[in-house]
Amino acid sequence: MTEHLRVDRIACRAHGLCAELLPELIELDEWGYPILAAGALPAPLRTEATEAVSVCPTLALRLTTTRTTASQ
Amino acid sequence: MTGTTLAAAPLDTHHRLLAGWYETGTPADLAAHLTRHGPAPLDVYAGQQGRARLIDEVDRSGLRGRGGAGFPTGRKLRAVAQGRRPTVIVNACEGEPVSGKDHALLTLAPHLVIDGAELAAHAVDASEIIVCLHDGDRLGRVLAAAIAERPAGPAPIRLQPVPPRYVASEESALVNLLNTGDARPTSKPPRPDQRGVGGRPTLINNAETLAQLALVARYGADWFRGTGTQDTPGTTLVTVTGAVRKPGVHEVACGTPIGHALRLADAAVDAQAVLVGGIAGAWLPLPFAAQVPLAHRELADTGATLGVGALFVLPAAACGVAETARIVRYLAGESAAQCGPCMFGLPALADDLTQITDGGGGAHLARRLAVVEGRGACRHPDGAVRVARSALHTFATDVRRHRAGHPCIHIGQSHIPLLQGNRSIR
Amino acid sequence: MIGLWYVSRAAGLLALVLLTGTVVLGALTGGRASSAAWPRFAVAALHRNLSLLTITFVAVHVVTAVVDGYAGIAWLDTVLPFVSVYHPFWLGLGAAAFDLLLALVVTSLLRTRISPRLWRAVHWAAYACWPVALLHGFGIGAGDTQSGWGLVVVLACLAAAIGAVLWRVGTSHPDTQARSGVNEKAWSGR
Numbered sequence: 001m002t003e004h005l006r007v008d009r010i011a012c013r014a015h016g017l018c019a020e021l022l023p024e025l026i027e028l029d030e031w032g033y034p035i036l037a038a039g040a041l042p043a044p045l046r047t048e049a050t051e052a053v054s055v056c057p058t059l060a061l062r063l064t065t066t067r068t069t070a071s072q
Numbered sequence: 073m074t075g076t077t078l079a080a081a082p083l084d085t086h087h088r089l090l091a092g093w094y095e096t097g098t099p100a101d102l103a104a105h106l107t108r109h110g111p112a113p114l115d116v117y118a119g120q121q122g123r124a125r126l127i128d129e130v131d132r133s134g135l136r137g138r139g140g141a142g143f144p145t146g147r148k149l150r151a152v153a154q155g156r157r158p159t160v161i162v163n164a165c166e167g168e169p170v171s172g173k174d175h176a177l178l179t180l181a182p183h184l185v186i187d188g189a190e191l192a193a194h195a196v197d198a199s200e201i202i203v204c205l206h207d208g209d210r211l212g213r214v215l216a217a218a219i220a221e222r223p224a225g226p227a228p229i230r231l232q233p234v235p236p237r238y239v240a241s242e243e244s245a246l247v248n249l250l251n252t253g254d255a256r257p258t259s260k261p262p263r264p265d266q267r268g269v270g271g272r273p274t275l276i277n278n279a280e281t282l283a284q285l286a287l288v289a290r291y292g293a294d295w296f297r298g299t300g301t302q303d304t305p306g307t308t309l310v311t312v313t314g315a316v317r318k319p320g321v322h323e324v325a326c327g328t329p330i331g332h333a334l335r336l337a338d339a340a341v342d343a344q345a346v347l348v349g350g351i352a353g354a355w356l357p358l359p360f361a362a363q364v365p366l367a368h369r370e371l372a373d374t375g376a377t378l379g380v381g382a383l384f385v386l387p388a389a390a391c392g393v394a395e396t397a398r399i400v401r402y403l404a405g406e407s408a409a410q411c412g413p414c415m416f417g418l419p420a421l422a423d424d425l426t427q428i429t430d431g432g433g434g435a436h437l438a439r440r441l442a443v444v445e446g447r448g449a450c451r452h453p454d455g456a457v458r459v460a461r462s463a464l465h466t467f468a469t470d471v472r473r474h475r476a477g478h479p480c481i482h483i484g485q486s487h488i489p490l491l492q493g494n495r496s497i498r
Numbered sequence: 499m500i501g502l503w504y505v506s507r508a509a510g511l512l513a514l515v516l517l518t519g520t521v522v523l524g525a526l527t528g529g530r531a532s533s534a535a536w537p538r539f540a541v542a543a544l545h546r547n548l549s550l551l552t553i554t555f556v557a558v559h560v561v562t563a564v565v566d567g568y569a570g571i572a573w574l575d576t577v578l579p580f581v582s583v584y585h586p587f588w589l590g591l592g593a594a595a596f597d598l599l600l601a602l603v604v605t606s607l608l609r610t611r612i613s614p615r616l617w618r619a620v621h622w623a624a625y626a627c628w629p630v631a632l633l634h635g636f637g638i639g640a641g642d643t644q645s646g647w648g649l650v651v652v653l654a655c656l657a658a659a660i661g662a663v664l665w666r667v668g669t670s671h672p673d674t675q676a677r678s679g680v681n682e683k684a685w686s687g688r
Contacts, residue, residue, distance in 0.1 A: 008259045009411040009449040011614065014673045015530060017539040029443050031672070033412035055542055057527060059614045207687060235687045253688040409680045412673060 002040040004064050005049060011060035018061050021052040034061075086299060086325045088307050089283050093180045099214075102221040105183035112187035113289050114194055114226065126195045127153060130285060132293035134305040139163055139278030140350065140379050142304075142368045145285060148275060151265045153196040155273030160193045160227065161250075162186075162203040164211065164279045165234050165241035168350045169402075169489055171382040173309035174279045176321040178211050181283065182218040188282025190225040191289045196275055198227050204246050207233040238406035239452050243276045245408075256408040257450035278380075280309055300326035304367035304378070312337035314346075314385035314487065324366060331362030333383055342388040345466055349379025351399045351488060352455025354462035355392055375462060384488060391482035393470050396463035397425035402490040402497045403456040414453040417444035421460055428471060431479035437464070502566035507642060509559035511651060514635045516552040517599075518655040521628045523548060525662040529669045546606075553603050560596065588637035591630050598627035628659060 005025065014032035024045060025037040041049055041063070053061045087093075092100060092108045100108060117126040131146030152158045162185065166174040178185060189201050203219075205212055212231060219229050232250065234240050240255035247268040249255040268274025277285070284306055288296045297305040304326040310333050313319040317338035324333055330346060346361045348354055354376035356364060364370060368378050386392055404418035421444065424434040437460070445457040464471055474480060490497040523545035532538045560576050563569070571589065575582035577597055580590035605612060605620045632655060635643055642648040 009413070009447060010259050012412065014412055014671065015538060017542060020537045020539045029413065029417075029447075031412050031416040033447070035443065035447070054610055055539055057542065059609070059617070233687055235685055237685060240685070249687060253686050254682075255685045255687060408685070409676055415676045416672070 001065055001067055003046070003049075004066065005036055005041055005053075006062045006064050007034055007036060008060045008062065011058045013058050013060070015057045017055050017057065018052040021055060022048050025049070026052070086307050086323055086328075088287055088323065089177060089181060089184065089280070089309065090323045099180045100183060102183055102218070105181065109184065109187075109286075109290065112191055112225075112286060114191065117191075117194065117289070123153070123195050123197065126191065126289060129293050130195070130288055133288045133296040134293075134303070135281070135284055135288055135296065136304060136368065137278055138280040138284065138308060138381070140377075142378060145277065145281055148265060148277070149192065149195050152273045152275040155266075157199040158196045158273040158275060159250075159269040160189055160196065160198045160201045161246055161269070161274060161276040162189045162201065162279055162282060163241055163243075163246065163276055164203055164205045164215070165246075166380075167206060167236070167238045167241050168380050168382060169491075170313055170347070170351055170384045171311045171380045172313075173311050173321045173381060175211060176311075177280055177283060177309060179214060182215055183222070184283040184286050185279045186218060186222065186225075186229070188277075188284070188286035188289075189229070190227070191286055192275060192277060192282060193225070193227040196273075198275070199272075201225075201227050201229040202232050202250065202269070203229060204232045204234050204241065204249075206236045206241075208236065237408075238403070239408055239450065242450050242452070244450065246276060247274055256410060257452075259449045301365065301367045301369075303369045308366065308378070308381050310366065310381040310383055312339070312383045312385065314383075315340040315343045315387035316385050327365045327367045327370075329363050329365055330356075330383065331359075333366065334362065334385065337383075337385075339385045340387055343385045344388050344390070345386045345392055347384040347386065347459070347488075348382075349377040350382045350455075351384075351490070352403060352452075352459050353377050353379045353382070354458055355386075355396070355466040356462070357466045375458075375465070377458070386487065389482070390485060390487055391429065391470060391480045392463055392467035393425060393474065394429045394480050394482050394485065395487055396459055396467075397422055397429055398486065398490060398497050399488065400425055400456050400460055402492060403452065403459075405492045405497070407452060408450075411448040411453075413444050413447035417447075417453060418456050420444075421456060425460065425463070428474045429480035429483055431474055431477050433475060502562040503568045506559050506562040506566060507639070509555050509562065510635060511639070511643070511648065513552055513555040513559050514631060514655055515651065516548060516555055517628060517631055518658050520545060520549045520552050521624060521659050522662040524624060525666040529666045530671060549603065549606070553599060556596065556599060585638055588634055592634035592638065595627050595631035595634055598623050598630070602627065625663075632656065632659075 012033060016028055016032055018034055019026040019028045026034045029035055049063060053063050117123060127146060127149045130149055135145045136142040137145055164174055164178055193201050203215060216231060234249060235255045239245055239257055242257045243264050244260060245255050245257045247264045248258050250269045264274040264276055266273060300306045306326055307323050308326050309321055309323050311321050312333055319337060322333060322336050343358050345355050345357050348356055356374060356376055364374055366378060371378050400418060401422040404422050407414045407418055409415040420440055424437040428434040441457050441461055444453050446454060486496060486498060523541060527542045527545050530538065531541055564571050564573055564576065569584040571582055571584055575589060575593060577593055579593040580586050582589045601620050602624055605617050609617050636652050639648060643652050
């Protein structure tokens with residue numbers, strides 16, 4: 001099972017709290033919207049990631065789980 | 073395949089959709105359509121097993137969507153068929169300014185498209201067929217008449233007018249329109265083939281794709297693969313406009329070199345470049361582009377895309393960078409204004425391109441392209457990035473000259489017709 | 499038991515101050531207020547923590563009022579407005595505010611599990627909860643809140659909340675401007 005951070009681009013209103021809490025994986029573009037690092041969520045950052053998800057004022061940040069298949 | 077007899081296939085390798093038009097020169101009404109193609113072979117694929125066979129046939133044919141994304145049609149059918157009471161949407165909205173193929177097809181052979189819709193509806197056991205068309209499109213009457221001519225099929229068919237905006241014909245936008253009356257794209261997941269109209273799985277296909285499907289059902293996958301390439305079998309409709317003496321829609325075998333389509337349209341021999349796929353496609357320089365095959369893989373290898381098969385020829389006395397600035401400004405105005413990177417990024421990209429043609433820097437452009445790409449809820453910003461990036465590459469000489477302080481002499485010229493509201497984009 | 503009555507009165511006034519602080523911080527969070535020392539996540543966290551402190555003191559206020567027995571307030575009176583024997587109108591306002599507060603806290607604790615639209619709709623009810631709580635405090639407090647330091651506190655809460663709402667209404671972020679600039683009619687049809 002791998003986890004990924006995803007942003008609902010329509011719900012995101014550039015509040016920027018996610019980048020404050022998770023600077024290792026999220027930076028803001030020149031207009032204040034989040035740029036997410038590619039790849040799966042590293043396990044050591046899971047706590048910060050769930051915090052960032054729950055603090056987003058518009059609930060735009062999500063943590064999705066994908067089942068890894070044998071081929072992956 | 074016991075109990076199935078597929079019809080004898082037409083001999084012409086590239087006049088398939090438009091077969092008959094070249095002989096009679098008149099649009100096909102129902103009687104002419106039945107004479108030319110016979111009825112849609114719904115009885116050949118009757119029942120649960122018949123539906124599965126039809127999906128297999130489309131799968132084996134390798135038919136890919138002709139609406140821009142090129143997604144394998146068989147796979148879409150299979151995904152939607154797994155759900156309960158799906159909806160079939162015929163995407164007849166041709167909002168692309170440089171494409172006219174769907175209009176041509178629906179004018180000349182509407183019954184082939186509707187056959188395809190009915191066969192698809194049968195394959196996925198759909199409860200309804202909705203034909204989406206831009207509001208005010210004259211095709212509305214043609215289609216309504218064609219639908220009225222036909223006997224009842226596997227599902228009721230109705231017409232749905234769509235607001236005349238560029239992104240309103242995006243798949244999730246059509247679903248959103250039908251569900252809530254708002255024709256703007258939505259976030260995915262869920263995708264329409266999982267949850268669409270009324271929360272049910274929804275199959276959305278371009279009109280040309282369905283016409284091709286109607287032929288696959290009649291003549292089989294092997295016949296379909298008899299022309300075209302391995303990864304893009306069959307024929308495709310191309311619209312050629314711009315610096316050409318005979319603008320219009322032609323049907324060619326997939327894999328045909330771009331140059332062949334340009335010759336059919338009698339393109340200017342000194343044309344400098346061709347915009348492939350649509351205004352959000354990619355520029356390819358001439359004469360290089362002439363030998364590039366009109367197929368998905370080969371075009372992707374050059375950084376371009378087959379898109380909706382539209383080819384716009386740029387004359388020698390024009391500036392590709394200036395045209396691209398106009399395109400990106402148009403695309404910026406067509407943003408649904410739902411996602412930050414699109415609603416702020418696209419105007420910024422347009423400004424950067426305009427700065428270049430004004431003899432300035434546009435220094436942020438390369439970085440901004442990377443930032444805007446892939447960060448919208450739909451692919452609209454990606455199209456703008458693609459056409460801008462291709463312009464920097466194809467018109468690199470012009471870009472260098474402009475950046476060295478030579479403003480563009482072609483500013484103010486408009487070659488691609490871009491209307492927004494009632495204004496033409498300059 | 500009469501000591502609990504005074505605990506209830508004191509807790510009530512404190513809860514009003516805390517609720518006002520919560521509303522002010524909520525407006526600041528929505529309005530994207532921040533500084534070098536107070537990044538946005540800190541403002542949001544303070545808002546959330548203060549709301550939990552508020553509900554704690556509201557609970558103390560409600561429980562001690564009932565347990566004390568002085569005014570004959572029944573448990574049902576705390577959630578069902580206007581049925582009490584004791585000052586039915588003013589107490590009823592308090593019950594209404596308490597109901598809204600419970601809805602706010604429960605939906606916020608379940609925030610990631612309920613639909614975002616439901617959460618937003620209930621959260622906007624906070625702007626109804628606060629004035630009702632203020633009126634309850636002012637009316638039922640009688641001498642305590644209608645004169646002297648009690649009145650000063652009530653008026654300060656009023657000023658703080660009004661100021662925060664005015665500030666919130668006055669700020670505008672480019673994202674909000676861009677979205678509100680959309681011509682809805684151009685996208686609608688059915």
